[in-house]
Amino acid sequence: MKRFLIAALAATTLSSAITAVTAQAADDIRPRMIRFGYGLNEDSNQGRAAKLLAEEIAKASDGKLKVRTFGSASLGSDDQMQNALMGGAQEMMVGSTATLVGVAEEMAVWDTPFLFESEKQADHVLDGPVGQKVMDALEEKGLVGLAYWENGFRNLTNNVRPVEKLEDFDGIKLRVMPNPVFIDTFKLMGANAVPLPFSELFTALETKAVDGQENPYNTILSSKFYEVQKYLSVTNHVYSPWIVTASKRWWDGLSKTEQDIIMKAAQTARDFEREDTRAEAREALAKIKEQGMEVNKVSPEEIQRMREQAKPAIQTVIDTVGEPLFNEVQAAVEKAPK
Template identity: 45%
Template sequence: MKRMFIKTLVAAVALAAFGGAYAQTKTIKFANQNAKGHPIILGMEKFAEIVEAKSGGKMKVNVFPGGALGSDQANVSALQGGTLEMASMNSGIFANVVKDFAIYDFPFLFGNPKEADAVVDGPFGKSLHAKLEEKGMHGLAYYELGFRQITNSKRPITKVEDIAGLKLRVIPNPINVDWVSALGANPTPMPFPELYAALEQKAVDGQENPYATINGAKFYEVQKHLAITNHQYNPQSVVISKKFWDSLSADEKKIVQDAATESAKYQREQSRSAAAGILDNLKKNGMQVTELPPAEVAKLREKMAPVIAKHSASVGDATVKAVMAELDKVRK
């Protein structure tokens, strides 16, 4: 009888231990709009690899590319509600919940990747992510989408006037609608997963995105002309649901934060090293590429200046001054 009791006790302890280990296993859904193989997805896959290694398999990350879990706007709602654990998206999209994030969509804010890195990795970038806390999200790091270019199916763009009249898809937020309007084009806000079909059906003439996104989404199949404008640089916020973040232990939080930081460095390296090869691939797939000369870029800046002034007022002087102070440091 005693032996039977001991066996039962041992079995119960083992079961409890197994159940406890199972309960500690956490699964993270990590969403993004870009196609598999895109530098953003490579960064997310590196994050998954690091988290699983550092946690000894107790934390598992499932990466969902291609808008599989809905649009960016749907992902924001899911993060806030705790039904989605993580997402990476254009930082400017968060302007819908924290107005300061609109600064990241200012045309010609960053002149090169070094300037962008200094801002997003420094006090300014961290302070903006901190403002997401009260909106149900926690910012971990910044990936990059990169510098945006304009494509269309109608005509080559060799001067600013060539943009006028084009119906261009834009990220659904006010500053993007305004700068496209300022160029005499017709802005059409639209979630990214709907874009390819809209281009194919000629519902819109064109769009604007970095090389890697144009290539990954195979827009070369439905767009003939690409103009190198570098009119906007997109940092990508790597964000975790605050509900999920608060459920993690201190050790688990460190694993997730360290993995986000490490994968951000890896992701930017992948993005930048691949850019030239991706542009070559777009050309091989039939895209006709033009580059605006300096005089036309100056005209582009001039036309966008009133848009920047308008949105500087809505974003707030303190935010604009803070980002410009960071940029002044790196430019000196």
């Protein structure tokens, strides 16, 4: 009798333990709707990676975490979405680090003209400790940085003339990302730098409110800038990262399991996105020419002159992010494989 009781007791304890574990696991992933916004079209490197991220999250959560993606800035410009995340009105987004400088000035370090020489070097620095440190600066501002994606090396388009030498920037009304480093860099070049959100860019080019803009090949293609721009000048003047962020208010209410699923998906999508972006960029110039743009490659001598001319903008970066962080990034760049 006694033995039977003990066995029964053990069985009950065991089964209630099992129930508890299952209940906890189920409880660990709650049905949620995640609004994920971005600025480019669905048919872009950004859109393709957003789609993959949504699929990865659905798969890993058995469909409980549902990501709805909103492209073409339909939830607002980068700035507007960042504010929505900080206020808890939107859950996630991907956008330019350059548009985050007003939130966390550390982000300006990535805007240093000619900072990186290759994508590989950028990956090492961004995914390394100093990249993480810059990302972590977002937390106290109400955002959680999850992963850097690639926007890419930026090149110049305009309707006035091919930019072959420094002097050719003269008087060109150039849209730049709303950020002090970009404004200074292009003012130094002699352009008339006009800060505008990306979501207003196509119309501004179409209506000739501005003469030109600068973005990676991928964006020139996916946003069809070739329809409203004549000249493309290859400068590779800066490498732009994108960053996937989440609302901290919302993130802090997620279980560890949910956070892990989302973090992992952001990183899987990052690896896919970088490969996809690079493959697309390799084919892009030919396609851009097919669309009728005139392409010129700026000579190394002239690039050197532009580098020199942009040097005071580096001081703007240092003033914004502080010398220690600037130096830390420089050291990481020097150590990184090219």
